[in-house]
Amino acid sequence: MNVGIVIVSHSPKVAEGTADMVRQMVGDEVPLAWCGGNPDGGLGTSVGDIIEAIERAWSDAGVAILVDLGGAETNSEMAVEMIGEPRSKKIVVCNAPIVEGAVMAATEASGGASLREVVATAHELAPA
Amino acid sequence: MTGSSPVDLKRLAAACAATIAAHADELTALDQAIGDGDHGYNMKRGFEALSADAEALAARPLPDALKAAGTKLVMTVGGASGPLFGTMLMALGKELPADADRAAFAAAFGKAVDAVAARGKSEKGQKTMLDVLYPVRDALAAGRSGTEIAAVADESADATAPLRAIRGRASFLGERSVGHVDPGSRSVALLVRAVAENFGA
Numbered sequence: 589m590n591v592g593i594v595i596v597s598h599s600p601k602v603a604e605g606t607a608d609m610v611r612q613m614v615g616d617e618v619p620l621a622w623c624g625g626n627p628d629g630g631l632g633t634s635v636g637d638i639i640e641a642i643e644r645a646w647s648d649a650g651v652a653i654l655v656d657l658g659g660a661e662t663n664s665e666m667a668v669e670m671i672g673e674p675r676s677k678k679i680v681v682c683n684a685p686i687v688e689g690a691v692m693a694a695t696e697a698s699g700g701a702s703l704r705e706v707v708a709t710a711h712e713l714a715p716a
Numbered sequence: 717m718t719g720s721s722p723v724d725l726k727r728l729a730a731a732c733a734a735t736i737a738a739h740a741d742e743l744t745a746l747d748q749a750i751g752d753g754d755h756g757y758n759m760k761r762g763f764e765a766l767s768a769d770a771e772a773l774a775a776r777p778l779p780d781a782l783k784a785a786g787t788k789l790v791m792t793v794g795g796a797s798g799p800l801f802g803t804m805l806m807a808l809g810k811e812l813p814a815d816a817d818r819a820a821f822a823a824a825f826g827k828a829v830d831a832v833a834a835r836g837k838s839e840k841g842q843k844t845m846l847d848v849l850y851p852v853r854d855a856l857a858a859g860r861s862g863t864e865i866a867a868v869a870d871e872s873a874d875a876t877a878p879l880r881a882i883r884g885r886a887s888f889l890g891e892r893s894v895g896h897v898d899p900g901s902r903s904v905a906l907l908v909r910a911v912a913e914n915f916g917a
Contacts, residue, residue, distance in 0.1 A: 626794025628761060632754060635798065636791050657752075658884050659796035662835065666790055666799035 591697040591706045592619035592645035594653045595690050596638055596660045598631045600624035606654075606687050610694045617698040621645035633660045638667035642679060650678035650703030652710060654690040678703060684710035723915070725774040725781055731910040733767035736760055739906055746899040750886040754795055755899040762793035762801070778816075782809030796884065797900060800836055800845060807831035822856045829853050836883060843879040843886060843893060845900035848872040852908055862912035866905075873897060873905035 593610065597603035603624035610620055621644035626632025638653075645651055653668075655661045664681045671679065680703060682689055689710040696709040736743070736759045744756030766773075766788050773781040786805030790798050811824035829849040838844050851872040855865045874897060881893035884900075 626754075626758065626761075627792055628794065630754070630757075630794075631752075632758065632794040634791075634794055659794075659798075662796040662799045665835070666802070670787075670790070 589647050589649050590618050590700060591649045591693075591703050592621070592642075592647040592651040593690060593694045593697060594638070594641045594645045594651055594664075595620075595622040595686065596633055596641070596653060596664050597622075597624040597656045597686060598633060598660060599656075602656065602686070606690050609687065610690050613691055614694040614698050618694045619645040619647050619651075620694065633663040635663050635667045635670065638664055639671060642667060642671060646675075648678075650680070650706075652693050652697070652703065652706050653679065653681045654684060654686045654693065654710065655681060656686045680707045682707055682710040684713045688713050723778055725778070725785075726770040727914050728911055729763075729767045729770035729773070729785070731914040732907050733760075733763040735906045735910040736763045736903065739902075743899050743903060746897055746902055749896045750881060750889055750893045751884070751899060752795075755797060755903070758793045758795040758797055759801075759903055762789045762798060765789075765792040777814055779809045779812045779814060782806070782812065785809075796836075797903070800832055800900070801903075803835040804828050804832050804849075818859075822853070825856055826853045838883040841879065842882040843876050843898045843901075844881075844883055845898070845904045847876050847879070847898065848901045848904040848908070852904070862915060866909040866912040869905040869908035873901040876901045 595603045595606045603622035607620055607622040621641040623637040623641040627634045642651055653664050655664050661681055668676045668679045692713060693706050693710040696706045740756035740760040744753055747753050747755035766785055769788055773784055782805045786802040790802035807828035808824055811827045813820050833839060833846055838846055840846050840850050848869050851868050852865055855868045876898040877895060881887045886893045
C-alpha cells in the first residue's frame with residue numbers, strides 16, 4: 589500500500605488546486621486528501637478538518653502532510669497528536685513548499701517508497 | 717475533590733469570552749499590523765464556543781474541565797492560536813492535581829507554559845505569547861496577588877512592542893515587526909486579567 593498524502597492550506601482553493609495537480613501528474617495510485625479554511629469557512633485551518641483528511645488518506649504505510657503557512661503546520665501537528673499513538677508515529681508534517689512538495693512526495697509515494705523516503709523527497713525542496 | 721470544581725468555571729469562561737469579544741477589533745488591528753489579521757475573530761469564535769459549553773464543563777472535575785476546554789479551543793479557533801491556547805489549557809488540566817493548592821497550581825501552570833513553548837517551537841524573547849506567560853508564571857510562583865499578576869501581564873504584553881519577531885507570521889516582516897505589540901501577548905494579558913478579577917470571590 590502506498591503512503592498517503594494530505595494537503596492543508598489556509599485556502600480551500602489552494603488545497604483543492606494542489607490536489608488537482610497531484611491527481612493529474614501522479615494519478616490515482618496514492619491515497620490523497622485535502623482541506624482548507626477555518627471552522628467558519630474563512631481563510632485558516634481547522635484541526636477537525638485536518639483529522640478527517642488524514643482519515644480519508646490513511647494508509648498503513650503512513651501519511652505525509654504538506655502545509656502552507658504557520659498555522660497550518662501548528663494545527664496539523666495538533667491533529668497528529670490528537671489522533672494519537674500508534675498511528676501518529678506514521679504521520680509526518682513535511683517542511684516543504686506545498687505545491688512542489690505535494691507533487692514530489694506523491695510521485696515518490698506512487699512508486700511504493702517508504703514514508704521516510706517520501707518525506708525526504710519533500711524536504712529536499714525546503715530552502716536551506 | 718469529586719464532582720464539580722470549587723472554581724467558578726462558568727463565570728471564568730464568560731469573563732474570558734467577554735474580554736476577548738470586547739477587544740476583538742483591537743486584537744485584529746494588532747494582527748493586521750504584523751500578522752494576517754485574523755487573531756481577534758479567531759479568538760472570539762473560540763472563546764464564544766467555550767463559553768457556550770461552560771455549564772457542561774463546570775460540572776466536571778477541574779482537570780477534566782480544563783482539558784475539555786483546551787480541546788474546544790483547538791477545534792474552534794482556526795489559526796495557530798487554537799493549538800497554542802488550547803495546549804495551555806490541556807496541559808494545565810493534565811498537570812493539575814485534583815486537590816491543587818496555590819503551589820501546585822503554580823507548578824502546573826509552569827509546565828503548561830513549557831508545553832506551549834514546545835508546541836510553538838519557540839522561547840522567551842521572540843515576540844510571542846510566551847513573553848507574557850513566563851513573567852506570569854514567575855509572578856504566580858512568587859505569591860503575588862491577582863491584581864499584581866494582571867499588572868505584570870499588561871506590562872509584559874506592552875514590552876513585546878520593541879521586540880523583533882522570530883516565530884510565526886510576524887517573523888516574515890523582520891525589522892518591520894518592531895514597534896507593534898504582539899497580538900497573542902495582548903490576548904494572554906486580557907485573559908490573565910479576566911481570570912485574576914473573577915477567580916474565587
